[in-house]
Amino acid sequence: MIEQYPQALTIAGSDSDGSAGMQADLHTFFRRHVYGASVMTACVAGNSYGIHDAVNLPTSFIDNEFKALADDYQIKASKTGMLSDSELIMTVVKNYTQYDFGPLVVDPVITTKHGNVLLEESAYQTLRDKLIPLATVITPNFFEAQKLAEMQINDEADTKLAAKKLQQLGAKNVVLKGRHDDNHQTEVADYVLLESGEDFFLLDKYHATNRVNGTGDSLSACIAAEIAKGTSIKEAIEIAKRFVNEAIESEIMVGHKFGPINHWAPKD
Template sequence: MKKVLSIAGSDCSGGAGIQADIKTIIAHGSYAMTVITVLTAQNTTGVYGIAEVANSFVENQLECVFADIFPDAVKIGMVYNAAIIKSIARKLKQHQAHNIVLDPVMVATSGGRLLSDDSIESLKTALMPLADLITPNIPEAECLCGFAIHSRADMVRAAKEIAKTYEGSILIKGGHLFESADDFLLIQKVGYGEEIWFPGIKIDNPNTHGTGCTLSSAIACNLAAGDEIAAAVKKAKDYVSGALLAHLDLGNGSGPLDHGFQMTRG
């Protein structure tokens, strides 16, 4: 069984963060491990409280995982502050972690801010260089590239701008675009580069809480299983689409996905 570690925040309502990651990893037949960076009081209508975990305790969790059950892939989600980011980076380098997928979580689906202002630079300089793939959505990509994204052409330009200071692969998710829901993947490896578009359709489902967490975790599972980045992304997108098309409807706001749709509905 492949082992996948999620480093992220806890969502008490179960739709995003650590809880979504565990469900996704199990749905992919892998063994889920977690390092919790922050506790959130949230539900489908918003984020109502955040309690940081001490960075020393984050390091303690990481040491326990890597010393005993070494992960085949690592997904990183909500990290919240610079101290935690630097602790994660230090431990990942120490243990030479591989197949690292970084979802640069900055804003929740419900609109709550999930990354403090002083942490964006640490994310860029300490954590991004360790990632094999980053998976920003449009608002996150805008923060990383420094300009507004309104079209597919802007997505390509943004990826290439981010690539000036980041050597890994970049998946910009196009769900926020008006014209389409296409995703753009810029693969960067030593001596190799490729640009791939993944066509997407607008699924008529207002319940999208945790889609980014779910996608990045699914990609990590596929990388752990031995897939190359393009295949890992394609399979993960298909999984997320299936979870959306199951049309689970829970809560009073943007509800969660049906992570177990393959197990419960065939």
């Protein structure tokens, strides 16, 4: 029957090397047996050495992408990636609130996993005030959580307080990703705070590798894919954590420097 297959949407930029952004999202959707649709917001010219150029798409075209999908598809869950300026963020907010594209997973791309800032301050405020309140799940990395919660995170108590502050911004469920920028660490601890108040840590082995491009994209995409299939929020987060850890553990040698994770590695 038509429209019976689970469909998920990525709202993100296109990365020409396929390691992150929309491509990583679509790789993940495919591996989780979900049909992936896309609203492209920007195009990035890059490779394993770095980003060499980028351009935003016209907001009128982005509006038409949303409308075209709404007129034909039944999107069951969506996720956002990097939205580089306030105009793009507000265009996404306008369209997401206009159409029914299911629960929203927000990957708040503000800083890299090493703490380098990616988003200018005006865009950050728009993301914080307008997009995050729409989030069913938010998946900040350690540095993004500190920025959004406006506090330093030094221990477990700080982690839990920061997650509560993110809920106060409007996000229903929080996945606060642990630090993984120290080659001497042995594990990565992600903290989860659910809308119900239930909380827990997800622990996995730390893998010392530079093949980690697309980690955050794939985590949030996996959560969205599982939600689209009807999986509970808690189980979707747990599946996504396992998926990404297995994709990092089994390296794929593509590119010369900072390569992608291996989307073929995780078990179905």
